[in-house]
Amino acid sequence: MVLVEVARLRGIxxxxxxxxxxxxxxxxxxxxxxxxxxxxxxxxxxxxxxxRIVERIxxxxxxxxxxxxxEWTGTALLDVDGEQGLGPVVAxxxxxxxxxxxxxxxxxxxxxxxxNHLGMLSWxxxxxxxxxxxxxxxxxxxxxxxxxxxxxxxxGTNPIAIxxxxxxxxxxxxxxxxxxxxxxxxxxxxxxxxxxPGWALDADGEPTTDAAAAIxxxxxxxxxxxxxxxxxxxxVLVATLTASATGTEVRGTLDxxxxxxxxxxxxxxxxxxxxxxxxxxxxxxxIRGTEPTSGTASVLVPGDRARLRREVALDHxxxxxxxxxxxxxxxxxxxxxxxxxxxxxx
Amino acid sequence: MVLVEVARLRGIxxxxxxxxxxxxxxxxxxxxxxxxxxxxxxxxxxxxxxxRIVERIxxxxxxxxxxxxxEWTGTALLDVDGEQGLGPVVAxxxxxxxxxxxxxxxxxxxxxxxxNHLGMLSWxxxxxxxxxxxxxxxxxxxxxxxxxxxxxxxxGTNPIAIxxxxxxxxxxxxxxxxxxxxxxxxxxxxxxxxxxPGWALDADGEPTTDAAAAIxxxxxxxxxxxxxxxxxxxxVLVATLTASATGTEVRGTLDxxxxxxxxxxxxxxxxxxxxxxxxxxxxxxxIRGTEPTSGTASVLVPGDRARLRREVALDHxxxxxxxxxxxxxxxxxxxxxxxxxxxxxx
Numbered sequence: 001m002v003l004v005e006v007a008r009l010r011g012i013x014x015x016x017x018x019x020x021x022x023x024x025x026x027x028x029x030x031x032x033x034x035x036x037x038x039x040x041x042x043x044x045x046x047x048x049x050x051x052r053i054v055e056r057i058x059x060x061x062x063x064x065x066x067x068x069x070x071e072w073t074g075t076a077l078l079d080v081d082g083e084q085g086l087g088p089v090v091a092x093x094x095x096x097x098x099x100x101x102x103x104x105x106x107x108x109x110x111x112x113x114x115x116n117h118l119g120m121l122s123w124x125x126x127x128x129x130x131x132x133x134x135x136x137x138x139x140x141x142x143x144x145x146x147x148x149x150x151x152x153x154x155x156g157t158n159p160i161a162i163x164x165x166x167x168x169x170x171x172x173x174x175x176x177x178x179x180x181x182x183x184x185x186x187x188x189x190x191x192x193x194x195x196x197p198g199w200a201l202d203a204d205g206e207p208t209t210d211a212a213a214a215i216x217x218x219x220x221x222x223x224x225x226x227x228x229x230x231x232x233x234x235x236v237l238v239a240t241l242t243a244s245a246t247g248t249e250v251r252g253t254l255d256x257x258x259x260x261x262x263x264x265x266x267x268x269x270x271x272x273x274x275x276x277x278x279x280x281x282x283x284x285x286x287i288r289g290t291e292p293t294s295g296t297a298s299v300l301v302p303g304d305r306a307r308l309r310r311e312v313a314l315d316h317x318x319x320x321x322x323x324x325x326x327x328x329x330x331x332x333x334x335x336x337x338x339x340x341x342x343x344x345x346x
Numbered sequence: 347m348v349l350v351e352v353a354r355l356r357g358i359x360x361x362x363x364x365x366x367x368x369x370x371x372x373x374x375x376x377x378x379x380x381x382x383x384x385x386x387x388x389x390x391x392x393x394x395x396x397x398r399i400v401e402r403i404x405x406x407x408x409x410x411x412x413x414x415x416x417e418w419t420g421t422a423l424l425d426v427d428g429e430q431g432l433g434p435v436v437a438x439x440x441x442x443x444x445x446x447x448x449x450x451x452x453x454x455x456x457x458x459x460x461x462n463h464l465g466m467l468s469w470x471x472x473x474x475x476x477x478x479x480x481x482x483x484x485x486x487x488x489x490x491x492x493x494x495x496x497x498x499x500x501x502g503t504n505p506i507a508i509x510x511x512x513x514x515x516x517x518x519x520x521x522x523x524x525x526x527x528x529x530x531x532x533x534x535x536x537x538x539x540x541x542x543p544g545w546a547l548d549a550d551g552e553p554t555t556d557a558a559a560a561i562x563x564x565x566x567x568x569x570x571x572x573x574x575x576x577x578x579x580x581x582v583l584v585a586t587l588t589a590s591a592t593g594t595e596v597r598g599t600l601d602x603x604x605x606x607x608x609x610x611x612x613x614x615x616x617x618x619x620x621x622x623x624x625x626x627x628x629x630x631x632x633i634r635g636t637e638p639t640s641g642t643a644s645v646l647v648p649g650d651r652a653r654l655r656r657e658v659a660l661d662h663x664x665x666x667x668x669x670x671x672x673x674x675x676x677x678x679x680x681x682x683x684x685x686x687x688x689x690x691x692x
Contacts, residue, residue: 072452075450076452076454077453105420107420107453107613155633171579173576173579175572222573223568229521232648236517239622241480243618243622269455270419273589276585283582290496290498302578302579
């Protein structure tokens with residue numbers, strides 16, 4: 001692990017994107033998103049993703065210049081062709097439009113196809129909630145999860161996120177509907193660790209604790225039959241609203257050469273009364289203050305852990321895996337952008 | 347158990363409601379909802395609920411005459427004061443308004459407070475999906491679920507339902523965010539059965555398999571930490587949008603004398619293209635047709651089991667528990683409405 005100061009890491013990522021002809025505004029958004037994931041302790045959605053982002057630009061399956069083509073199919077419903085733009089660039093453009101629209105319509109939604117990886121959904125809904133609106137985000141992804149009772153990966157890890165204003169801090173909920181991430185399976189395989197029983201199936205659809213075998217198999221849905229039903233329902237909901245692909249037809253977030261065929265859905269509600277925001281804050285405080293079970297230090301509310309990690313990371317820096325750090329070095333074209341140089345200056 | 351023909355059971359329930367001065371249209375909606383739950387094999391949301399519905403009308407905390415007061419706070423957002431009306435009556439009135447509105451706005455939502463028990467959410471979203479629109483429903487309920495790592499019931503069993511058109515049958519997803527229902531805990535207590543480990547805590551917040559002890563304790567969230575986070579986020583989302591109560595302040599679906607203080611949220615999207623509906627149907631067929639694990643007969647899609655049960659029930663009748671059947675008898679005022687008489691005529 002390499003401990004890197006946040007501002008320095010941000011500068012390195014930004015430079016790499018600018019070097020690949022990403023417009024400055026787009027590069028800043030993409031950088032913010034990746035750094036935000038590192039700050040929250042989600043390296044799987046952090047700078048590790050930069051290689052694929054750059055490779056997709058080089059391969060022509062990602063266009064860093066577009067913000068997506070907007071069409072209002074209803075006065076509160078924005079249909080977006082992402083035109084293979086960068087995930088956060090297309091999404092933030094759509095969110096800007098529906099957040100403004102929601103001021104008069106009360107609720108507005110964006111349905112997006114042909115967009116690259118959104119990254120960590122909490123980044124979007126936290127911004128919405130911090131500005132006083134209510135946000136819901138969900139999207140499809142490559143089929144890695146098996147149906148409950150099935151052997152094959154047919155459903156995405158389809159995350160859902162909800163952001164709600166609360167005093168003093170918003171509720172920021174963000175989860176994938178897989179029991180674990182494929183990143184965690186890969187990490188266990190690399191480190192030679194066994195998986196917990198129930199996490200995954202092998203390529204034959206048999207339960208396995210061998211991480212290497214699970215890579216070609218399927219992840220279990222979280223929450224057994226209920227979690228399966230939720231994950232599948234999100235897949236069907238998103239694919240229907242965005243007219244995008246389902247199941248094994250979904251491409252473009254785990255490869256470097258396929259156009260993206262998944263879908264993204266955002267729903268924004270206009271700002272609630274201030275009194276409600278205060279009451280929700282009190283309710284969340286009562287949850288945090290409730291007596292924990294033995295073995296639990298304290299009860300957390302969605303978003304708390306990420307917020308704590310962010311505070312620590314801002315003070316002490318972010319730990320980047322050695323191979324990711326080396327990768328950043330090769331992604332920078334000129335020596336001036338090389339993290340190796342940046343490190344030696346540190 | 348008493349096996350009752352569906353049309354007969356419907357007539358008995360309708361008569362009881364009419365006897366209690368429920369207007370005919372409202373009585374029909376409430377009856378449809380209760381019978382639909384019986385048909386789907388969810389007796390906890392079926393005619394068992396009629397006693398409380400009637401008692402709440404008698405106690406003046408339910409007004410069967412109102413359909414709720416509508417106010418469009420945005421062109422796509424309907425704010426509804428349910429005025430303590432019957433759950434399905436207020437909800438269907440709001441749904442009628444937002445489903446019509448969504449034809450021009452693309453998406454529309456209703457946020458409802460002061461409404462009685464919605465009953466089974468799948469009843470609403472299935473109708474929306476069958477008519478070709480996409481529906482999402484969620485609501486709060488009395489605090490029965492403990493936070494992950496906590497000892498006390500502070501969160502509702504907050505269900506979420508999603509209905510999406512698909513050929514030949516829509517996807518109809520409906521789940522509570524508790525691991526089990528309090529009805530199931532009561533049922534185990536009555537029958538002297540032990541709970542499965544992990545289902546519930548006792549009044550001291552300690553794990554228990556004693557169903558009687560769990561009644562005064564708390565139900566676990568489904569899906570461990572993730573399911574807890576989802577359930578709490580739905581509570582906060584709904585309470586914020588509807589300006590209704592949270593946690594232990596929620597009243598009115600488990601008692602017979604408190605005004606309802608929970609909230610209901612519906613979101614409707616306008617109808618997708620026919621080609622999308624067909625494609626989603628094919629995807630769902632591929633899930634149903636996937637090779638099952640050993641021990642699984644076949645993989646089901648949300649809504650399948652309920653649909654199968656309904657077909658059987660329509661042919662063979664519905665099984666009503668003896669005590670519920672006797673209860674129906676005492677709820678009917680005049681001998682002509684008594685199920686005992688109806689039964690003897692059978």
